[in-house]
Structures are given as structure tokens and as C-alpha cells.
Amino acid sequence: MSTVSEVKAKAGLEDVVAGESAICYIDGDRGVLSYCGYDIHDLADMDHGVSFEETCFLLWHRRLPNRAELGDMQTQLDSARRLPEPILRAMKSLPAGDGMDALRTLTSMLGHYDQDAAVHTPQANYRKAVRLTGQIGSLVATWGRMAAGGGAIDPDPALGHAANFLYMLTGTRPSALAARAFDVSLVLHADHELNASTFAARVSAATLTDLHSAIVGAIGALKGPLHGGANAEVMKMLLDIGQDAGVERAGEYVRAKLARKEKISGFGHRVYHTEDPRATHLRRFSKSIGEKAGQPQWFAMSERIEQVVKGDKGLNPNVDFYSASMFYSLGIPIALYTPIFAVSRISGWTAHVLEQYANNRLIRPRTEYIGPAYPQPVLPLDQR
Amino acid sequence: MSTVSEVKAKAGLEDVVAGESAICYIDGDRGVLSYCGYDIHDLADMDHGVSFEETCFLLWHRRLPNRAELGDMQTQLDSARRLPEPILRAMKSLPAGDGMDALRTLTSMLGHYDQDAAVHTPQANYRKAVRLTGQIGSLVATWGRMAAGGGAIDPDPALGHAANFLYMLTGTRPSALAARAFDVSLVLHADHELNASTFAARVSAATLTDLHSAIVGAIGALKGPLHGGANAEVMKMLLDIGQDAGVERAGEYVRAKLARKEKISGFGHRVYHTEDPRATHLRRFSKSIGEKAGQPQWFAMSERIEQVVKGDKGLNPNVDFYSASMFYSLGIPIALYTPIFAVSRISGWTAHVLEQYANNRLIRPRTEYIGPAYPQPVLPLDQR
Numbered sequence: 001m002s003t004v005s006e007v008k009a010k011a012g013l014e015d016v017v018a019g020e021s022a023i024c025y026i027d028g029d030r031g032v033l034s035y036c037g038y039d040i041h042d043l044a045d046m047d048h049g050v051s052f053e054e055t056c057f058l059l060w061h062r063r064l065p066n067r068a069e070l071g072d073m074q075t076q077l078d079s080a081r082r083l084p085e086p087i088l089r090a091m092k093s094l095p096a097g098d099g100m101d102a103l104r105t106l107t108s109m110l111g112h113y114d115q116d117a118a119v120h121t122p123q124a125n126y127r128k129a130v131r132l133t134g135q136i137g138s139l140v141a142t143w144g145r146m147a148a149g150g151g152a153i154d155p156d157p158a159l160g161h162a163a164n165f166l167y168m169l170t171g172t173r174p175s176a177l178a179a180r181a182f183d184v185s186l187v188l189h190a191d192h193e194l195n196a197s198t199f200a201a202r203v204s205a206a207t208l209t210d211l212h213s214a215i216v217g218a219i220g221a222l223k224g225p226l227h228g229g230a231n232a233e234v235m236k237m238l239l240d241i242g243q244d245a246g247v248e249r250a251g252e253y254v255r256a257k258l259a260r261k262e263k264i265s266g267f268g269h270r271v272y273h274t275e276d277p278r279a280t281h282l283r284r285f286s287k288s289i290g291e292k293a294g295q296p297q298w299f300a301m302s303e304r305i306e307q308v309v310k311g312d313k314g315l316n317p318n319v320d321f322y323s324a325s326m327f328y329s330l331g332i333p334i335a336l337y338t339p340i341f342a343v344s345r346i347s348g349w350t351a352h353v354l355e356q357y358a359n360n361r362l363i364r365p366r367t368e369y370i371g372p373a374y375p376q377p378v379l380p381l382d383q384r
Numbered sequence: 385m386s387t388v389s390e391v392k393a394k395a396g397l398e399d400v401v402a403g404e405s406a407i408c409y410i411d412g413d414r415g416v417l418s419y420c421g422y423d424i425h426d427l428a429d430m431d432h433g434v435s436f437e438e439t440c441f442l443l444w445h446r447r448l449p450n451r452a453e454l455g456d457m458q459t460q461l462d463s464a465r466r467l468p469e470p471i472l473r474a475m476k477s478l479p480a481g482d483g484m485d486a487l488r489t490l491t492s493m494l495g496h497y498d499q500d501a502a503v504h505t506p507q508a509n510y511r512k513a514v515r516l517t518g519q520i521g522s523l524v525a526t527w528g529r530m531a532a533g534g535g536a537i538d539p540d541p542a543l544g545h546a547a548n549f550l551y552m553l554t555g556t557r558p559s560a561l562a563a564r565a566f567d568v569s570l571v572l573h574a575d576h577e578l579n580a581s582t583f584a585a586r587v588s589a590a591t592l593t594d595l596h597s598a599i600v601g602a603i604g605a606l607k608g609p610l611h612g613g614a615n616a617e618v619m620k621m622l623l624d625i626g627q628d629a630g631v632e633r634a635g636e637y638v639r640a641k642l643a644r645k646e647k648i649s650g651f652g653h654r655v656y657h658t659e660d661p662r663a664t665h666l667r668r669f670s671k672s673i674g675e676k677a678g679q680p681q682w683f684a685m686s687e688r689i690e691q692v693v694k695g696d697k698g699l700n701p702n703v704d705f706y707s708a709s710m711f712y713s714l715g716i717p718i719a720l721y722t723p724i725f726a727v728s729r730i731s732g733w734t735a736h737v738l739e740q741y742a743n744n745r746l747i748r749p750r751t752e753y754i755g756p757a758y759p760q761p762v763l764p765l766d767q768r
Contacts, residue, residue: 008401009391012590012745016400017392022755037756050762062755066768086477093470095496104597105496108489112479194749196591200601203584206396207608213488217584217601224591226746270748361396362610364654365578371406371446372421378434384450 006366014270018363019202022062023351024193031274035191036062044184044281052161052186052344053077056133059191059351060126073130074160080134081155081164083142084113088152091143099339100223102143103136107219110135111212120210125357128211129350136346137161140339141168147335162186165343170331177292178330181285185323188278189341191348193271197221197228201349205356206363218349219342228338233265234302234324235334243297250301254308266321267309275316282322289329298325390750398654402747403586406446407735408577415658419575420446428568428665436545436570436728437461440517443575443735444510457514458544464518465539465548467526468497472536475527483723484607486527487520491603494519495596504594509741512595513734520730521545524723525552531719546570549727554715561676562714565669569707572662573725575732577655581605581612585733589740590747602733603726612722617649618686618708619718627681634685638692650705651693659700666706673713682709 009016025034033040036058043050043058050064057065057073065073087106094102111117114131116124142152145168153168162183166174174182192198201218205211222228241253254264269276283303290299302325306317327337393400409418417424420442427434427442434448441449441457449457471490478486495501498515500508526536529552537552546567550558558566576582585602589595606612625637638648653660667687674683686709693699711721 006399006401007391007393009393009403011403012747013397013400013402013749014745015390016397016749017390017752018397018749019393019395019751020754021751022753024751025753025755025758032758034758037758037760038762039759042759042762045762048762048764064762064768067765070765090474094493097496097501100597101492101495101501104600105489105492108485108492108600109478111485112481112489117481117485194751196587196746196748199747199749200584200587203580203587204601204605204608207580207605207611209604209606209608209611213484213604213607216488216492217588217604220593220597220601221588221591222593223597224588224593226744227591227593270746271750360610361398362580362654363396363583364580365397365400365402365583366655367403367405367408367578368401369406369409370404371409374409374416374418374421375423375426376421378422378426378429378432378448380432381451381454384448 008368018194018199021193021352021355023059023348023355024191026193026271028271028273031272031277033192033277035059038064040188040277041280044187046180046184049184050187052183052190052347055187055190056347059347060129060354076130077134077161078155078157080131081138083135083138084110086113087139088142091146096147098223099140099143099147099335100219100228103139103339103342104216104219104223106139106143107132107136108212108216111210114212117210117212120208122354122358125211125354129354132211132215132350133346137165137343138168140336140343141165143339144169144333144336145171148333166330169336175292178289181289181326182330184281185285185326186344188281188319189344191345191351195227196224197345198349198352201353202356203363205353206360208357208360211350211353214353215346215349222338222342222345228341230265230318230320231324231327232334232337234321235328235337237265238298238301238325241301243295245301247300247304251304251308254305255312258309258312264305264309266324267313267315267317269318272316272318276318278319279317279322282319282326283317286322286325286329289326293329293331295329298328392752402578402583405577405736405739407443407732407739408575410577410655412655412657415656415661417576417661419443422448424572424661425664428571430564430568433568434571436567436574436731439571439574440731443731444513444738460514461518461545462539462541464515465522467519467522468494470497471523472526475530480531482607483524483527483531483719484603484612487523487723487726488600488603488607490523490527491516491520492596492600495594498596501594501596504592506738506742509595509738513738516595516599516734517730521549521727522552524720524727525549527723528553528717528720529555532717550714553720559676562673565673565710566714568665569669569710570728572665572703573728575729575735579611580608581729582733582736586736586740587747589737590744592741592744595734595737598737599730599733606722606726606729612725614649614702614704615708615711616718616721618705619712619721621649622682622685622709625685627679629685631684631688635688635692638689639696642693642696648689648693650708651697651699651701653702656700656702660702662703663701663706666703666710667701670706670709670713673710677713677715679713682712
């Protein structure tokens with residue numbers, strides 16, 4: 001319609017390269033996910049891998065920290081974990097409801113109380129990124145605790161980010177296995193290139209809006225069932241099958257669903273055409289954490305469901321499939337599954353926002369107009 | 385890097401058609417802006433044009449309403465204008481600060497109290513769109529009033545949306561000229577295709593997140609100085625020149641700025657290569673409202689600045705240039721200029737979100753990886 005040369009993209013901007021980034025490299029054909037050049041399998045190794053705190057440093061600085069740098073970052077995160085009083089008061093006064101709504105509102109509110117709120121320097125934005133990462137873990141854990149009728153628990157400076165989260169949520173310091181398993185799950189979820197919430201954050205940041213505004217937009221996008229909600233759906237399905245139903249029944253249940261052309265949550269991915277490399281680790285945790293919790297059935301059922309869906313539809317499990325049963329066996333309420341995604345992804349979101357600020361151009365595509373022909377006459381009200 | 389065929393777009397997705405839309409048609413070369421086929425010059429005509437309420441109906445239904453439909457819409461907007469008590473309490477308790485931060489937080493909070501919050505049917509989403517449009521006018525007017533030390537004023541069911549806004553902000557029922565001028569400015573700002581905030585809303589909505597989440601994302605994007613803040617900058621420049629400085633001084637001031645290679649806010653546009661058709665109407669209002677308010681100098685200075693910038697740089701005024709002086713002469717505080725943009729644009733944002741829901745595909749582009757080479761070895765902490 002315009003004489004300006006326009007490029008018509010595929011729906012959903014599929015396979016459109018929207019810009020350059022030094023943060024995340026995905027090869028969907030080979031099943032490669034890497035942060036700043038580090039393969040996710042190396043980062044997520046149970047024994048020789050890195051912590052969530054090291055992953056944050058990596059995403060923000062493009063290299064792993066040395067011991068002194070890691071200590072500084074732990075200190076900064078630690079001092080951010082205690083939430084401002086007005087935020088705790090607001091959390092108590094919100095009506096019961098969706099955890100993502102609470103996270104969206106309370107993260108927005110954190111912007112009003114941030115000491116760097118009105119400062120837009122690289123240094124201030126970095127401080128805000130670290131602070132928000134510390135705060136969002138506390139927000140989700142404390143909201144989860146209050147939703148279950150408990151009172152807020154102060155963070156323990158002796159614990160890392162993952163262990164603190166589980167402690168503030170449950171009131172009990174987690175086992176080493178539980179803490180490391182949750183830590184690795186935070187590492188696995190930390191970034192995934194231009195997923196919808198990260199892209200929403202970058203579109204927002206490209207107007208040079210403040211970091212809190214961009215992150216609140218990302219939280220809103222993550223809330224969508226096509227993005228963040230799949231592992232909750234997976235767990236609801238497992239519970240619907242029933243904890244005593246057995247492996248055979250799980251297979252029949254899913255076959256019947258497929259026969260009715262129903263979607264099975266937790267399978268397939270826009271980018272991966274092979275196994276989602278994150279699923280490899282979460283499958284292992286689903287097994288080990290499930291056994292430790294005396295709930296081996298969820299993993300067994302999940303494994304059978306994977307066989308059926310892979311066999312019948314050729315679809316691989318994605319990041320959401322085995323995290324469902326793993327989180328369940330860690331004692332995490334299903335209502336927290338999507339908020340927990342944000343506890344990790346805040347690291348990637350902020351890394352992308354800082355990268356956008358550093359080399360910015362307004363993101364403003366066009367539409368192809370398909371509405372009523374131009375021009376339409378404006379008739380007086382009584383002649384319409 | 386991937387074997388999947390990828391299309392590399394220009395930075396900022398410039399001239400990339402990201403999807404189809406029946407809402408807004410812009411021809412940047414001919415200076416055409418139209419909503420659903422209706423030319424903005426016809427819609428914004430002072431005497432024969434339409435109201436903001438009719439524009440909302442147009443954007444949501446792709447046609448202008450008849451008298452009965454318009455009456456229904458006015459009734460729906462009217463009943464939305466009275467804000468829930470918890471929102472007014474929260475507004476009072478927020479620390480003094482940026483109006484867009486308040487709008488972001490309070491709009492997010494409105495989601496917790498919306499009776500349709502958890503319902504995602506087309507009918508419920510339409511009700512939420514109407515309700516939010518009514519509520520956001522009240523939010524901004526009441527926030528502006530409280531920021532100036534006043535108390536909340538109840539909406540007047542006898543007044544339309546524009547007049548209600550000015551009444552709730554100032555405590556005085558506006559003149560017919562002021563009401564219609566503000567009404568037309570709401571019509572002019574109602575939609576502008578895939579501007580950054582609308583695109584942010586659609587990226588979010590494409591995850592099938594709820595309407596409030598998508599709109600909160602849009603508000604966050606609008607806050608950015610590359611998007612919403614330009615008319616406030618224009619007015620600050622006019623005040624910096626000084627109300628008694630005179631037309632000659634205004635010209636010299638801007639010439640000196642240009643000589644220092646400084647940007648003049650309110651000029652140029654990514655899409656228009658001619659005069660922004662909205663500026664044509666706002667120029668006229670800047671003159672008439674300024675004269676009525678006994679402040680003709682702002683228009684006179686603006687006109688001279690336009691001559692200089694056009695002559696020296698070949699840039700045309702955009703929507704923000706003359707709205708600055710017009711809003712100022714209407715008695716609207718500068719801190720409200722960007723929030724007022726949202727009072728109007730909520731109609732377009734919601735229209736785009738509803739359109740996205742109706743024909744959805746996840747919006748998920750890719751990046752070109754430019755970071756550290758893959759794979760990097762994960763060294764033990766003490767060897768880094």
C-alpha cells in the first residue's frame with residue numbers, strides 16, 4: 001500500500017532475525033543451547049556446572065566470574081532479597097488470585113521504591129538488574145508462602161539464591177540435592193534468546209523506557225498460556241491421570257487425548273527440531289527428586305507419556321514437560337510454576353534489556369492493512 | 385548459524401510487515417492516516433467529525449456506531465469511570481513520582497479487581513477493553529489531581545469522555561471549545577498502527593496472556609522518551625525560551641540548538657515523510673486554545689520554530705509538537721502529557737489486542753548471535 005519498500009515476514013515473525021545479540025545462541029536443528037558461548041550441558045552439570053548466580057554474571061558480563069566477582073554478586077543479591085515494607089504490605093492487601101498478576105503488580109510497584117528509579121545510566125541500570133533479580137525470588141517465594149497461609153520468612157544470608165528461594169517458600173532449609181536441583185533448573189531457564197517475553201522486554205526497552213517497565217511487560221507476556229503456563233498444565237494432566245493410576249493408564253490416557261486431537265502440553269517447540277537440551281537435565285531431576293520424595297510415579301508416568309507422544313506424533317518434550325513433576329516433588333505448588341520461570345528468566349530479561357539500551361534502535365514494524373477500503377465517508381450519526 | 389532459513393531484517397524491524405491488521409492504514413509518503421478506512425481529517429473535523437467514544441467503537445468494531453450503539457457504549461464507559469476503592473487507596477499510598485509509573489502499577493492492579501479477570505472469551509475481553517478505556521481516563525485525571533494536592537472528583541454522567549477527563553482533573557466543567565478540542569486530540573491519538581507500545585501489547589497478547597497484562601506492557605513501552613515523552617520535552621523547551629521571549633528569540637534559540645547538533649523534540653517520524661496529518665489539527669488547536677486562554681505566545685513561538693526546523697533540517701512537526709502548547713493552554717500539567725497519550729491510545733491498544741486474540745500466532749523472532757565463540761570451556765572457579 002505504501003511506496004516504501006516493505007518486507008513481508010512470516011506470521012509471528014517466524015525465522016525473522018530481529019537484531020544482533022551476544023547473549024544466547026540456539027541451534028534448533030542440532031539441539032544446542034548456549035549462553036555467551038557456554039553450552040547448557042556444561043553449565044547445568046550437576047557436579048562441574050555453575051550456580052544461578054554465576055549464570056547471572058555470565059549473562060550480564062558475557063563471561064563467568066572469578067571468586068571475588070562472584071562474592072560481590074552474591075552480596076548484592078543478598079542485600080536485595082529483603083523486600084521493601086510497602087511491597088510486603090501491598091502483597092498482603094491484594095485479593096487472592098493469580099500469582100503472575102501479583103508478580104506483575106508488585107514488580108511494577110518495586111519501581112516506585114527503587115533508589116535508582118529515575119536514573120538511566122548503564123551503572124544504575126545494572127544495579128537495577130541485580131536488585132530485581134534478588135527481589136523477584138523473594139517476591140515469588142513470599143507470595144507463595146502467604147497464599148498458603150504462612151507468614152513472610154526473612155532470607156538467610158548463608159544460603160544461595162536457589163536454596164533461599166526454597167527456604168523462604170517452605171520455611172525449611174532444603175537438602176543439598178534439592179537445592180542443587182532447583183539451582184540447575186534456574187540455570188536452565190535463565191535465557192532463551194528472543195522468546196516472546198524477552199522480545200516484549202526488548203520492544204519496550206527500545207523506547208528507552210526504564211528497566212522496571214520493560215520487565216513488567218515481560219512478566220505480562222510470560223503469563224500467557226502459549227509461553228509460561230505449560231508445565232502447570234503438564235502437572236494438572238498427571239494429577240488428572242492419578243498418582244496411583246500406573247504407567248499403562250498414563251499411556252492410554254494420552255493416546256485417547258491424541259485420538260481426540262487434543263494438544264499434549266510440554267511437547268514441541270518453535271525453535272528446536274530435536275530434543276530440547278533442557279529437557280535432558282529436567283528428565284534426570286524428575287527421576288532423582290521424585291525418588292527422594294517417595295513419589296517415583298510421576299517420573300514413570302511422564303516417561304511413558306514421552307514414549308507415546310514421541311512415537312505417535314514425533315514430538316519431543318520441551319523444557320516444561322519434566323519440570324512439572326520435578327517441581328511437584330520439590331513441594332512447589334502448581335500455582336507457582338509460571339512465577340518460578342520468572343525467578344530465573346529475570347536474569348535473561350535484564351541482560352537483554354541492558355544489551356538493547358547499549359545499542360538501541362526503536363523497534364517499530366508495520367502491518368499489512370486488510371480493513372475496510374480507504375476512504376470511507378463519515379456519515380452523520382442518524383444516517384448510519 | 386542455523387540451517388533453518390532465516391530472514392535478516394533491518395534494525396528495529398524497519399519496514400518489516402509483522403502481520404495483517406484491519407485497524408489502521410498509514411501511507412507515510414502521502415501523509416495519510418486512517419482508522420478502519422476513515423481518514424483522520426474527516427474523523428477529526430471540529431464540526432462534522434466524531435467523538436472519542438465513536439472512535440473507540442470504530443476501532444473495536446471496524447465501523448462507526450449508530451445512535452443506539454453509541455448510547456450503549458457511553459453507558460458502558462460511564463459505569464467504568466468510577467474507580468474501585470482499593471485503586472484509589474493504592475493511588476494515595478504510592479510515593480510521589482512519575483505519572484507513567486503510577487499508571488503502570490494501578491492499571492496492573494485494576495486487573496486484580498476486574499470481574500472478568502480470569503475469563504478469556506471474546507465477550508469478556510471486549511468488556512475489559514471498554515472498562516479499561518473508561519477507567520484509564522479516571523486514573524490519569526485523578527492521579528493528576530492528587531499530585532496537585534486535590535481530592536478525587538466523581539465523574540459526571542452528563543459529560544462525555546473528554547469533558548469528564550478535564551472536569552475530573554481540574555474540578556471545573558470545561559467550555560465547549562476546550563471539551564471538543566480535547567476530544568479531537570483523543571481521536572487523533574487513538575491509534576497509530578504498530579507503534580512500539582502497540583507492538584509490545586501484541587507481542588504480549590500473542591502468548592494469549594490476559595488483556596490487562598498486554599496493556600500494562602504497552603504503558604511501560606509508552607513511557608520511553610523515544611515514544612511518549614516528546615510533547616513534554618517540547619513544552620519544556622518553550623518554557624525554557626520563556627513566555628515573554630518573543631518569536632525572534634524562539635527562532636534564535638532553536639537555530640543555536642541546531643548549530644550544536646542538538647535534537648529538537650516534536651519533529652520527524654519513522655513512518656511519515658510528509659507532514660504528520662495529526663499535526664495539522666493540533667496546530668489549529670494550539671492557536672485557538674492559546675488565544676482563548678490569553679496565551680497566544682506559545683503558538684506564535686511554535687510556528688516560528690516549525691519554520692526554522694523545516695527550513696534548516698527539512699523536518700516536519702509530528703503529533704507531539706503542537707499538542708505541547710495546546711495541552712499547556714488547556715491547563716494540563718506537563719507531567720500528564722504522556723499519561724494523557726495513554727488515555728486515548730488505550731482504545732487502539734485494546735483494539736489491537738482483541739484483533740491479535742482473534743487470529744493468533746506466537747510472535748517469536750530470532751537474533752543473530754554475535755557473542756563469544758561456541759563452545760567455551762567451563763573452568764573451575766579458581767582457574768578463572
